[in-house]
Amino acid sequence: NPKTIVEGSEYLFDVWENLAFVFTKDNYKYSLKNINLNIKTNSFVSKISKDSIFTFNMNNVEKIVINNKVYKNVFSQDGKKICEVLYDSDNFSILKSFSLQRVEASPNPMVNQKNDRIIRKKTFYLLKDDSFRKFRLRKRKVLKLIDESLLDEVKSYVKKNKLSFRKEIDLKQILNYYNGLL
16 A cells, blocks of 8 residues: 555644743743644654754743743643643633544545544643643633632623633633633
């Protein structure tokens, strides 16, 4: 059989030119212009030259900010995960993790899928009271996290601005508004 072509990438970003700041646990800050997240190996990598890649050791890294998005190393029951921080407060944090799924090509010409594809998947997690569990972006689940005394005010803000609890950008806006009320 001929070698199948694979569409997609195991990297989070399609381009390597990403402005990044690496914050270490020793209070040092480094700046990079070519960084990416390898989802398959769950590690940050930087392209040194055309054929050389440097892999970061995340043991001494506090966080990495890439294109104004914060990424942290989180330890869970499944092991170490690199997650994007959607919201972070003293009470809880909402994180987004990434994984890959490979869809095999079909030999049937009627299906119109000649090549294998790599699909990036995302999973949301709630980090609260040292428990790390899956979290679905649903109105009911998000409202359970909000203080009951501020619930009506947050609901009216969501309705007034026509925000959705399922969209990440809207969820950030809702939770930042809630954080401002505290």
